[in-house]
Amino acid sequence: MPLDAALADKILKAVDENFADQIEFTKALVRYPSRRGEENAVQDFVFREMKTRGWAMDRFHMDEEAIKRHPGGSPFSAEHSKAPIVVGIHRPKQETGRSLIMQGHIDIVPEGPTAMWTSPPYEPRIDGDWFYGRGSGDMKAGHASMFAVFDALKRIGLQPAATVTVQSVVEEESTGNGALQCHLQGYKGEAVIIPEPSGEKVTRTNVGVVWFQIEVAGFPVHVREAGNGQNAIEAAFGIIKKLRELEAFWNTRVGDNPLFKDTPHPINLNIGKIKGGDWASSVPAWCTFDCRIAIFPGEKPEQMMRAIEDAVAKATREDRFLANNPPRITWNGFTTEGYVLEPGSEAEAVLGRAHQTSTGTPLTAQVLPAYLDGRVYALFDKIPTLNYGPYCELAHGFDERFSIASLKRSTGTMALFVAEWCGLEAI
């Protein structure tokens, strides 16, 4: 039942009154450089903040064996985070509404050379409507907004009238194993909302992602006899060329995926990292590079993994050096599927009303050619999973930032969504 207009106003006013505190909370999160494997301190902060709010607490580690057995599990590499997952459970006095999972990831990607930032990446900076910092948009603003929903409601003496499980996960940027562990732990909801920076749109579909590392090893010699050696760095380029051909081919398959028909280049291959050799005057005998490629929803990662193996094998056959030194492929991160939020769910309708009330505009949907943790709930629990959050620019780039006005609007939407989906009760 749509929310009473007076109550909606009251809730939005409470979000507004709480907003300065929400920004402070966001700043506190951004100050933690919670790169992969370095999320322990911020997860302890999150734990304390949840406990303070009177939620039932759970904290657990990712179970490598269980994740390996699950079709949605991604491989563990040496870099895999060992930080815990932190879950806070709000239980109402009377369970009258519909239950909800709210989830945010606390891991961020590396900041790169600090010199390329206008200001230090872990010192939150506000300039007009922009809030700058590594991880500010992706997704600490959204993460903090989960707490802000409860804090705003509390200001007016209310709380959700259903169980809300608030999940702070890691490994969203590299494997998706953190979200999967919440599923394995048995947490359920009748809907899921994940406040990723979606620009106040709901995500209709996304892609699956495969990560891989290719190692080229070779035969090093003094540069004076370079003709007898083989340059592993340049051999790597040959493989990359073949991978680009593979990317081009998979993009031609957009016709089979009508949801992506307006997305110009949905299947992006990225060569994200390279390292090879150690001396200008020695022919480099090793080169390692890290890649990411997307797959359409409905396709299995294994299909792409075989295609990558074929492309590398082809490059290997065509190059004398590689033929003698076959490159090694390691699946060192994501091997995940994409998902579709099927239109017509009651959860999406509730979000649509909340969005209309908070922003004054109708809710639209987006197609996001990136990995999203929402896949766990959409694929394996088959419950409506709403990916919805503020507007952000330069995620993964220098001077990452989000719009403060957008965050206030999207937090308002979330609060109204919770009010209607879960119902409210007096504290």
Place this chain on the structure above:
Amino acid sequence: MPLDAALADKILKAVDENFADQIEFTKALVRYPSRRGEENAVQDFVFREMKTRGWAMDRFHMDEEAIKRHPGGSPFSAEHSKAPIVVGIHRPKQETGRSLIMQGHIDIVPEGPTAMWTSPPYEPRIDGDWFYGRGSGDMKAGHASMFAVFDALKRIGLQPAATVTVQSVVEEESTGNGALQCHLQGYKGEAVIIPEPSGEKVTRTNVGVVWFQIEVAGFPVHVREAGNGQNAIEAAFGIIKKLRELEAFWNTRVGDNPLFKDTPHPINLNIGKIKGGDWASSVPAWCTFDCRIAIFPGEKPEQMMRAIEDAVAKATREDRFLANNPPRITWNGFTTEGYVLEPGSEAEAVLGRAHQTSTGTPLTAQVLPAYLDGRVYALFDKIPTLNYGPYCELAHGFDERFSIASLKRSTGTMALFVAEWCGLEAI
């Protein structure tokens, strides 16, 4: 005057008798991982060994300002060694012979991944005629042989009858500034011998070398919008392609350099090292790679430096991304000329006789398309500079090794050369 045959026999026998000690000395040198900047410990060992032999000692640092002013100086980068140069001077009782500089470099290139070695690179290993270890051939075998010449002569109660300056230098693998500093310090000789692993040949000519680093900086974005970002790693490949064209062009100029007419590919470009990006799912915004290229003797490094700048500028003009983010070139090592050992010198004739006596074969000359410290003396002192030493394989590679039999022969040659060039006197 050619050496008396009986004396020559006596000297070669002494070299043979001393050889086990010489191998032990070589092992001691190889155990020091004296990579660039890490030569302090081994230089202290060398200092003690020189002092023990009663030589006058000198130890000094490279003078950055003086080296910068000198036309043979190479730029200092952050990686430049700060280790001292160690010089030991043998002065005879009566200065009756011709003076000599003997020089060896003690710096080595990185060993690369240890797993790619058959045995640990700093644990000397002998297998049949092969002596294995990083730096074994290039050039710790030759370095130790300078001491062996004196030790062998001492066994038969003799020493050189002229001043011999024995110089242990660093920075041979990266700038040539160590050898240049000896020149700046004022050490002179009527000939120079450097026992680099030349395969028992004398080096007729070598090349100059230019080192450079290219940094590509770009605009990073989340891979989902890869079309808006630009991949600095792949932009680097475009520049490398242009540099390979430049290399091909300079090799066509071999006609102007008749000494190189039988050297198939004298001007080698090497892409020795690369590093870029930090996350598989972020479009990499920076990539740095290190290169080395050769120049024919008689040409100035500045000529090649301008050609490199032009090639990079061309790649920059042809690429929208690079045009907006011009790459940066840093001259971070060698900017040195090649040299020619003019045929017909008395020093070479003496070496020829010594070689014939020690090995039973005539001395032949080689063309070496690599940097050699000999350039300092050939170019700036204009004295005959003999680059002559044992046979080595896989210098700069895994399982670097030298031939033990060859080392004994080349040490014999050196001892006979010293005997005839400097003359001998009773200790």
